[in-house]
Amino acid sequence: MHDIEKEIRESKSGMTMIVKTxxxxxxxxxxxxxxxxxxxxxxxxxxxxxxxVILACGYIILTLAFGKDIALxxxxxxxxxxxDNSGALAFIVIGLLGYTGGYFFLNFIDHGKRFELFSxxxxxxxxxxxxLKVTASLFAIFIALAIxxxxxSGLVEEEE
Amino acid sequence: xxLFLLILLVFMIIGSVIAIETKxxxxxxxxxxVVGFSLSIMFLMLGAPDIAITQMVVEILILVILIRxxxxxxxxxxxxxxxxxxxxxxxxxxxxxxxFAFLAVHELRPFGEPLMRVSKTYLATSAEKTGxxxxxxxxxxxxxxxxxxxxxxxxxxxVVGAFVILRRRGRKHKRExxxxxxGILEDADIKKDFKGF
Numbered sequence: 001m002h003d004i005e006k007e008i009r010e011s012k013s014g015m016t017m018i019v020k021t022x023x024x025x026x027x028x029x030x031x032x033x034x035x036x037x038x039x040x041x042x043x044x045x046x047x048x049x050x051x052x053v054i055l056a057c058g059y060i061i062l063t064l065a066f067g068k069d070i071a072l073x074x075x076x077x078x079x080x081x082x083x084d085n086s087g088a089l090a091f092i093v094i095g096l097l098g099y100t101g102g103y104f105f106l107n108f109i110d111h112g113k114r115f116e117l118f119s120x121x122x123x124x125x126x127x128x129x130x131x132l133k134v135t136a137s138l139f140a141i142f143i144a145l146a147i148x149x150x151x152x153s154g155l156v157e158e159e160e
Numbered sequence: 161x162x163l164f165l166l167i168l169l170v171f172m173i174i175g176s177v178i179a180i181e182t183k184x185x186x187x188x189x190x191x192x193x194v195v196g197f198s199l200s201i202m203f204l205m206l207g208a209p210d211i212a213i214t215q216m217v218v219e220i221l222i223l224v225i226l227i228r229x230x231x232x233x234x235x236x237x238x239x240x241x242x243x244x245x246x247x248x249x250x251x252x253x254x255x256x257x258x259x260f261a262f263l264a265v266h267e268l269r270p271f272g273e274p275l276m277r278v279s280k281t282y283l284a285t286s287a288e289k290t291g292x293x294x295x296x297x298x299x300x301x302x303x304x305x306x307x308x309x310x311x312x313x314x315x316x317x318x319v320v321g322a323f324v325i326l327r328r329r330g331r332k333h334k335r336e337x338x339x340x341x342x343g344i345l346e347d348a349d350i351k352k353d354f355k356g357f
Binding site: 048122 | 217301306318319325
């Protein structure tokens with residue numbers, strides 16, 4: 001952990017010290033807000049898609065402020081693709097589990113009390129699956145456009 | 161309320177016209193952002209906070225991606241050809257659009273009184289059938305979960321497309337058929353060929 005801190009402080013990539021400091025404070029709040037929007041999606045406005053986009057924005061801010069090396073260490077493109085696929089698989093598996101009671105996407109879990117966090121059956125689980133998927137895929141699209149795309153435009157020479 | 165919505169609409173139209181007409185790509189992207197944020201405020205005022213949140217967040221993401229993309233690639237101002245054919249054809253299509261829009265708007269119900277045959281049932285029974293107090297999420301993930309799967313598939317396909325087209329370098333598998341097609345011969349092959357002479 002200490003090595004990463006030192007490396008972040010010494011690395012020249014990314015934006016200035018002011019941006020890096022503010023992003024370090026704001027990052028936790030952004031992730032917390034995104035998680036709140038996802039987990040309370042069945043009670044208050046929001047849901048898996050909106051919360052997932054907020055989480056993806058958090059990672060994108062990290063990429064813009066600290067440069068691609070440190071951001072890709074937090075969530076690499078391989079990791080993003082695994083997260084994307086597991087989210088999609090989880091969503092489909094939840095749908096298929098509905099066949100235990102009759103049909104596709106049956107809300108087979110007990111609905112619980114209204115206005116409670118653990119209520120709504122499969123809906124919070126679906127929200128979490130979609131949030132995983134949206135976070136990973138939007139971050140992956142950003143990586144592809146901003147980092148891979150540089151090599152295509154020819155403005156930046158290939159590193160390897 | 162209606163006046164405020166009209167002002168926002170005019171603001172959005174001005175923003176989109178500027179986005180098309182301006183030469184600078186960066187200011188064009190910012191004008192697109194103006195349109196999106198005004199749309200988000202409109203959704204908020206019309207009582208759709210779910211869509212307002214999604215619209216605002218997606219707009220921020222798109223602005224970041226577009227600014228990043230327009231800065232890294234070449235800024236080329238598109239030159240305009242004042243072609244008589246394009247002017248006449250666009251005028252004709254705009255006239256056709258006006259005629260059909262006039263006919264279609266007459267068939268629409270007045271603003272604020274939508275036809276709610278299916279959605280009445282959803283509104284009435286969503287809370288007890290799904291257990292979710294947010295009706296929008298209840299509809300999206302319970303009544304209409306198939307549509308959500310379609311949306312997830314669209315996102316998945318777009319990611320696969322972006323990775324395939326923009327990945328760092330193509331995968332190179334050296335196959336024997338490739339060397340034969342291009343006609344590249346290894347040293348050993350050349351020696352083998354020349355042995356016959």
